Amino acid sequence: MKEFNTITCSAEENIAIITINRPKYLNALNTEVLQELSEAVDFIAVNKEIRAVVLTGAGEKAFVAGADIAEMQSKNVLEAREFSSLGNRIFSKLENLSIPVIAAVNGFALGGGCELAMACDIRIAGSKAKFGQPEVGLGIMAGFGGTQRLARLVGAGIAKELLYTGEMISADRAYEIGLVNKVVNSVEVQEEAIKMAQMIASKSPLGVSFTKKAINDGVNLDLERALSLEAELFGALFSTDDQTEGMTAFLEKRQAAFKGE
Known part of the structure; x- marks a missing residue:
């Protein structure tokens, strides 16, 4: 560095x-x-x-x-x-x-x-x-x-x-x-x-990142809009490889290998 x-x-x-x-x-x-x-x-x-x-x-x-x-x-x-x-x-x-x-x-x-x-x-x-x-x-x-x-x-x-x-x-x-x-x-x-x-x-980089955004942005919104933001981010994660890998690994009873994609 x-x-x-x-x-x-x-x-x-x-x-x-x-x-x-x-x-x-x-x-x-x-x-x-x-x-x-x-x-x-x-x-x-x-x-x-x-x-x-x-x-x-x-x-x-x-x-x-x-x-x-x-x-x-x-x-x-x-x-x-x-x-x-x-x-x-x-x-x-x-x-x-x-x-x-x-x-x-x-x-x-x-x-x-x-x-x-x-x-x-x-x-x-x-x-x-x-x-x-x-x-x-x-x-x-x-x-x-x-x-x-x-x-x-x-x-x-x-x-x-x-x-x-x-x-x-x-x-x-x-x-x-x-x-x-x-x-x-x-x-x-x-x-x-x-x-x-x-x-x-060790967790999903995208899951963690989206969670941070939901918290940081949500605290400045009223509850209704904050919940809407959460739902939007939650849904967006279902287009990612991290979501596929995380849920597949859970069902297969193994450790997930997240790539942040």
């Missing part, structure tokens, strides 16, 4: 692993990180062999401790708006990738780091991980989707509490409120994320 300066991107069979690789700066997000993350997502999007992505941070201290304050401090109104828009475009690109993305959260996931994790489909946290949106303590607000995705994940009331107070919460509390899917021993976070990615990768 392509070499980057601030991230690494590798593949293990049909699982891609993206690592934010600035441990000296607690993997803080600057413009270069965001642009390289965008390139990595673009590369993965056209690689038909990859069926799931694990996203993590280098080192033991942080997944991503936030956006790079040293870069942000001197921005004017227009530059700050453009920086927010850049982050939102890239996080949305990650969120709308046709394959699932699992965040393996090791350490701090604060500000832009929490927002990056929320742009993933599934979040697995180490027991020592910490989450929060501390922007109000810096005289600003969440700008990479935090005000929107957090409310959608945990409800408006808890989201407002976390965003207004800037409170940092534990992995267990994040699990309680539905911000993370699972909490595991800190040394097992990436292993657990890869294990889940492998389980997903």
